[in-house]
Structures are given as C-alpha cells and as structure tokens.
Amino acid sequence: MKQLTSYNRAAGYLNKIFDLLNQHYFESALTRPTITIQSTPKAYGHFSMRPDTWVSATGVSHEINIGAGTLARPIEDVAATLLHEMVHYYCCVNGIQDTSRGNLYHNKRFKAVAESHGLIVEHDPKYGWTITHPSDGLLDFILETGLTDILITRNEFYGISVPGTGTHSSGGMAPVPPRPSSSRKYICPCCGNSVRATKMVNIACVDCREVMVLAG
Known part of the structure; x- marks a missing residue:
C-alpha cells in the first residue's frame, strides 16, 4: 500500500476504515455518511444529527467529520475518534438519547454503547463520558486488518488537547506532539x-x- 501522504488518499482511507468498523462492530447496519476532513478547533471530530446534512442528486446523508489537524495521530487514535462518532450515529438512528446540554454532555447511555463497541471512555467534568481510547479489542482489530498511520495533517497550531474525542483550546501554540503509537x-x-x-x-x-x- 502506498503511503498516506495526500489529502485525497487520506479521505478515501477514512471511508475504508468506516466500512471495516461498520462491518465489525455494527454488522454493517450504518449507511455510510459523508465523511469530511475539516478544521474542528474544539474537538477531534463531530457527527451531524441532521440526515440531510449533505444533499445530492442521488439522496441525502449524515456527516461525520475528522479534525483536519488531527489526522497524523497514531492510527488507533484516529480509528477511535471515527468509532466514537459512529457510536453517536448508531444512537441517533436507533433513538438512543446519548447526549444532553445542547448535545455536548455525553451521558451514561453513550458510555454503555461506546464500551460495547470497542471503546474505552473516561469522564470529563464538563463534557461527560467523552474522553475516548481504543480498547484492546479495537487495537487487535487494527493490527489484524493492517491499518496504517495517515502521514498528512493540517497545521492548525492548536493548543493543549484532551485525549480522545474531547475538546481542546486554541491558543496560537505549536501543535502538541501526539502520544506514541501503542x-x-x-x-x-x-x-x-x-x-x-x-x-x-x-x-x-x-x-x-x-x-x-x-x-x-
């Protein structure tokens, strides 16, 4: 496989990872959303609850976004972020209210679904059960499927970040080096x-x- 050093290749790769995670953890029940790579100064990613976030001549779709400045983290962290947003997607289409306080606070329903779908989540006082880490099962799955690191990212000069799919402040600082791959x-x-x-x-x-x- 060629190295993931171009934007277009990285975008296609995220769709591949979605399909693999969807098959493994959700029995391919989730329709593929529009996966975007955009700046998210306050988060590693997001899920759009509107089913018509993207509209085309062939239909509509939800959106999952991965922060453009977070792509070059170890692949297990990128996959955990994508899986975190897929859990929101699963909860949305199955009528599970997994957030409150303007969809910012991740409640115990989110924790339960996330931990039954390959994630470890920790509690943040402000945002709830949102600090996300890959489980041993997810790490094993990444090794078995041969997923590799994405070697491109957007230089956004973000500040100190909360591990997992949490929030981070923007203070005009140079990027904090990502934690080493496990x-x-x-x-x-x-x-x-x-x-x-x-x-x-x-x-x-x-x-x-x-x-x-x-x-x-």
Whole structure:
C-alpha cells in the first residue's frame, strides 16, 4: 500500500476504515455518511444529527467529520475518534438519547454503547463520558486488518488537547506532539517481512528461522 501522504488518499482511507468498523462492530447496519476532513478547533471530530446534512442528486446523508489537524495521530487514535462518532450515529438512528446540554454532555447511555463497541471512555467534568481510547479489542482489530498511520495533517497550531474525542483550546501554540503509537513493528532481518504487535513480544520468522527485531 502506498503511503498516506495526500489529502485525497487520506479521505478515501477514512471511508475504508468506516466500512471495516461498520462491518465489525455494527454488522454493517450504518449507511455510510459523508465523511469530511475539516478544521474542528474544539474537538477531534463531530457527527451531524441532521440526515440531510449533505444533499445530492442521488439522496441525502449524515456527516461525520475528522479534525483536519488531527489526522497524523497514531492510527488507533484516529480509528477511535471515527468509532466514537459512529457510536453517536448508531444512537441517533436507533433513538438512543446519548447526549444532553445542547448535545455536548455525553451521558451514561453513550458510555454503555461506546464500551460495547470497542471503546474505552473516561469522564470529563464538563463534557461527560467523552474522553475516548481504543480498547484492546479495537487495537487487535487494527493490527489484524493492517491499518496504517495517515502521514498528512493540517497545521492548525492548536493548543493543549484532551485525549480522545474531547475538546481542546486554541491558543496560537505549536501543535502538541501526539502520544506514541501503542503498536510496535517487528521486522525479519533476513527477508524483511514485518508484523505489528500491541506489546513487546518475542517473535520469529518461520520462513527464515530468524528472530524478528523491533523496527527503529
């Protein structure tokens, strides 16, 4: 697979990730929305509850947006953000009121649905159960499907951010470096075959009978 270093390729990749997550966690029950990449100074992403947010000659759709300045985070964090918004989408079409206070506060219904669909969520005093992390199951799924990091982002000079799909302030500061990926890449020193793991492991290449080494 070519490196994800162009906007168009990244946009198409988000649609691919949506389809994979939709099949794995929602039995493909969610109609694909219009997935956008726009600046979101106060969040990592958002879901539009209006079913006609996007209108075309062939129909209408909801919108899921991924913050343009957050694309280059580790792929597990981008996937968790997308999955967070997909949980809102699922709740919306199934009549589950998962937010309050102007749709900003994530209540315990959101927490329950999110944690049954591959996410770990923590409580924020202002925004509720909104701090989002990938579960071990989601991390394993990302490794199994071979998803890789998006290597392009919009330079938005955002300030200190809350982990997960939370809020962050804009203070004209240089971007805060993302936390390191929780996955590790191992390479066979003989043939170059590679695998990823979510923790330190001892692993060997069966073809070459060589111990695989951690990529630098």
